[in-house]
Amino acid sequence: MTEQCNGIFTENSCPTKPLFDVSVFAADASARANHPAVSRFHETTLPQAQSIVRTGLERYGTNKAAIAFNGGKDCTVALHLVLAEIEKSYRSESPIQIPVVYFRSRPQFIELEEFIQDKIRLLGLSLTIYEGDIKDALFRFKSDFPDVQGIFMGTRCKDPSSRHLSAFSPTDPGWAEFVRILPILNFSYHDVWLYLKEFNIYYCKLYDDGYTSVGWEGNTVRNEKLRRVADDGTVKYLPAYLLEDSDDERVNRE
Structure with missing residues (x-):
């Protein structure tokens, strides 16, 4: 329709290009x-x-x-x-x-x-x-x-x-x-992240801690695509807007 x-x-004209230059952020x-x-x-x-x-x-x-x-x-x-x-x-x-x-x-x-x-x-x-x-x-x-x-x-x-x-x-x-x-x-x-960042919109802090999609507590974990390990072995997760491939948005949900 x-x-x-x-x-x-x-x-509905769903976007087909998943890769994005996150340096824009x-x-x-x-x-x-x-x-x-x-x-x-x-x-x-x-x-x-x-x-x-x-x-x-x-x-x-x-x-x-x-x-x-x-x-x-x-x-x-x-x-x-x-x-x-x-x-x-x-x-x-x-x-x-x-x-x-x-x-x-x-x-x-x-x-x-x-x-x-x-x-x-x-x-x-x-x-x-x-x-x-x-x-x-x-x-x-x-x-x-x-x-x-x-x-x-x-x-x-x-x-x-x-x-x-x-x-x-x-x-x-x-x-x-x-x-x-x-x-x-x-x-x-x-596009979601462009809107949130361009207009400085307050959003849930889970997205700054490696969560790219949030379902419910029982089926959602941090996205391993954003996991980084420092030289001293410390593990941290990048914010959701730095995910380069949008096809990986929901890999953290079961």
């Missing part, structure tokens, strides 16, 4: 701005995501939309994209009013849980948490928020079972009825 938002197509502002990957991001990838958010807000407003947030890097990008667009479109001194929901299906890292609460507090938002099976949790959310029709999510096309999705994807038959709004569907792994 192909939709068009303000002249920008929103079909250490470059000075001038060199970074002239890097082809950074230019492409600002000229194409980011405007497409912003357009999807604008279209979602035009369709549903803040009273019929919600934001799903689980503390991961992708959700953090989606959260900030939506809030930035709300700030532009709804210029008001009153606090942003849009439901933010966390579906917690399994035990999570304490660092991630602390980050979620801290992030929500710093942004002045209110968070609703649903425990247990995600399908059941969505039905409970629908019951509690019957007016919500669209949910902004941080899904990317490289995520499992996501290659068939488009920017506006209804939930599957048998699930609570929502439209999944996916502004970063076509972001690559390194």
Whole structure:
């Protein structure tokens, strides 16, 4: 399915080049701005995501939309994209009013849980948490928020079972009825990090300690591709944004 938002197509066009010049993250502002990957991001990838958010807000407003947030890097990008667009479109001194929901299906890292609460507090938002099976949790959310029709999510096309999705994807038959709004569907792994680093976004500290993808506490470890051993035998892990091959993003998850 192909939709068009303000002249920008929103079909799934999943990035195919996994290798990335991570030196861009250490470059000075001038060199970074002239890097082809950074230019492409600002000229194409980011405007497409912003357009999807604008279209979602035009369709549903803040009273019929919600934001799903689980503390991961992708959700953090989606959260900030939506809030930035709300700030532009709804210029008001009153606090942003849009439901933010966390579906917690399994035990999570304490660092991630602390980050979620801290992030929500710093942004002045209110968070609703649903425990247990995600399908059941969505039905409970629908019951509690019957007016919500669209949910902004941080899904990317490289995520499992996501290659068939488009920017506006209804939930599957048998699930609570929502439209999944996916502004970063076509972001690559390194696009996520370009956004977080370019805009100096506060993210979970697990990503600075060798975690490239965070599932839940029982299936996620540090990514061995980022493991380094010093001459004295000391082991350390590089931050997630220094992973060169995005195909290795999820090798740390069972």
